Amino acid sequence: MVEQVPQEVQAIQQEELAQEPITSQRTMLARDNTQPASSDIIKAHVTLLEHRVLLSTQGDHFRLVQHHYHRLQSWHDRHTGWRIQRSSTVMRLIRTLSTTTPGYLYERIKEPRDFACLTWILWYAEQRQLSGRGNDQQFLLSHLAEQIQEQSAQEAEGNEPFDFRRPGDRYSIQRALNYLEGLGGLQLVDGQTREWVEQSPDADVLYEFTDIARSLVSSLDARRVTQVAQRLNDPHTSIQPTYIAENDTTQPLARAWRVLLLGPAFCKFDDPVAFHALQQQSSQIAEELLNTFGWLLDLQRDYACIVRPAGSSSGPVNLLTPYGSNDQIALLLCNALREQVRSGTWNTPDSYGCVVVATEDMVQLFDAVRERYGENWGNEARHKSAQSLLNDVYRKMRQLGVMRGPDASGHLLILPTAARFKASYDKFEEQEKSNPRTRNKANTKRKKDQAPQAH
The missing domain is CATH 1.10.10 (Arc Repressor Mutant, subunit A)
Structure with a gap:
């Protein structure tokens, strides 16, 4: 099982992709000319990356990273430029941003x-x-x-x-x-x-x-915080590229590594130069990612992301469950968005695979999805006002990295990563196909807590 493996990759675009996802085999590292890292080293890399803080009281995890500190720091010196802050009681990977990640929130603090x-x-x-x-x-x-x-x-x-x-x-x-x-x-x-x-x-x-x-x-960089805050607080930039270009001397490939490891996805729209560098060395990066973390690189024409084994991550990767109403609605909206583009009802994707949508059009689409599937959602979602529920779904879609906005002019940006997600209520869909006349009857008999099948 893997997390978020795409069923219809880039279906939001009108033409087939020029290249397939990269899933390299476990081979020798091209850069270092050494054998692939042992499982112990892989575990140390993942532990360091997916724990925001490591304490000496965490025992085995702390000792593992402490033991391999020099090798871990050497890897980040070459690839991300991040440094490991350590003492006898605390270790942290200090992550410098090259792009902002709007809406990609931790669960404990949201507002x-x-x-x-x-x-x-x-x-x-x-x-x-x-x-x-x-x-x-x-x-x-x-x-x-x-x-x-x-x-x-x-x-x-x-x-x-x-x-x-x-x-x-x-x-x-x-x-x-x-x-x-x-x-x-x-x-x-x-x-x-x-x-x-x-x-x-x-x-x-x-x-x-x-x-x-x-x-x-x-470790707080006040200048960087101020710079990012100004961007995030400006409603006119909410659907603009998120690359923090000012005074950034980081090499393009290092920027690509940073965005990939921070997640949820790296869109060409945000940093075309770094994305091109990723494409040029895709095989080496896929191999490095596999040998270092045990993860796969999913590289498409307009975005790239990491595919992790299901249930293996303890870090702040995006959370998606088929049992939450907001998650279900977000997945169903991804289906509906794809159909709007495929049918020509909405604008075709731009050169980065993105679609700009007016909030009025999104409201109409949401109303259609709610009318068709709303009986499957939980009591809270069914009884919440349309705008309040849609705002919650917007937050989830931003967290998943498939949408940004709305901006000051009332527009949303649909990212090509929306095509990674597809969901359906299988039993209901089969009933509709077999006998459309029974649709209303089926609506009343569907289980209230039925979850969609995500693909």
């Missing part, structure tokens, strides 16, 4: 204010270091909230400052704290965050920063 809270928490940790309180890393949540609220009011610049009397802001800081705690950057010393969020009388929480929080602060 912009969640990320803002996380940033303010790290700012607070830095201020404690600078103020000379570095040896005493314990703090009260109430004091943290007070500092964030005060500072965000001074630095608002048109953004709404935090006010932790609002439930939404309290939940945002809770999610940010839980995320940082999950990374090992925080330790809960006393109290319950939930009680503080629910504003129980006299409730407070005592936390303690760890070395990981200092590691996150020390």
Whole structure:
């Protein structure tokens, strides 16, 4: 079993692909002229890449990466330019971006204010270091909230400052704290965050920063963050190429490696020069990827991505399940998008395999999909307003890397990666084909929790 193996690759385009996906065999490495890496080395590479932070308390994983540190760093020196930050208790792969990945979110923090809270928490940790309180890393949540609220009011610049009397802001800081705690950057010393969020009388929480929080602060590139933030905050650039060109001296092939490893996909639209470099050395890269990580390269005319064995990934790769309503709707919309292009109803793909769609057209398409398949979805999706549900589906599609936008002018960008996904409610489709007159009857008898079959 593999994850996201395409059934109809590039069906969103009008012509056949010029080349097939690359699935190289396990052979000798062309660059190093050495034998393929052992399973131990492969496991070390995957562990380092798919853990945002490695702690000494994680035992075997930490020791494995520590043991192979020099070989791992040498590989990244050659291919990505990333460095491994390590100490006796913490190791992290510091990943420098060459492109942004809009919508590719972690599950624990989803909203912009969640990320803002996380940033303010790290700012607070830095201020404690600078103020000379570095040896005493314990703090009260109430004091943290007070500092964030005060500072965000001074630095608002048109953004709404935090006010932790609002439930939404309290939940945002809770999610940010839980995320940082999950990374090992925080330790809960006393109290319950939930009680503080629910504003129980006299409730407070005592936390303690760890070395990981200092590691996150020390590796922060403020110039790069500001540069990316300006791009992401500009609604006019939301469907533009995501390559961060300013002051980027990274070689094209290294940029290709970075985007591939960060996922979810590398579109030619974002960085044509790096994509061309990938095409020129596709066989070597496919072989290197297989020998280093045990993964396959799926290279198409307008995009490339990594195919991992199902269930083998513990890192932040995109999550897709046939049992979530939003996932089902996203897959079904990929079908419908393909049919709109194939039938000529919408514009043909551009030279990068992308299609620009007006939000009004997408709403009409979504309404048609909901009318046809809506009885298969869960209670929440069936009873949610159309626009609210569509916004949730947009988020999922951005996370999957198949769509961007909408932008300030009300347009969406459909990426060629949408053609990787195909889904159907098999039993219902068979009933329709055998006897169209029974469609309404079949609608009422389908199981509410029936999931589509993804191909």
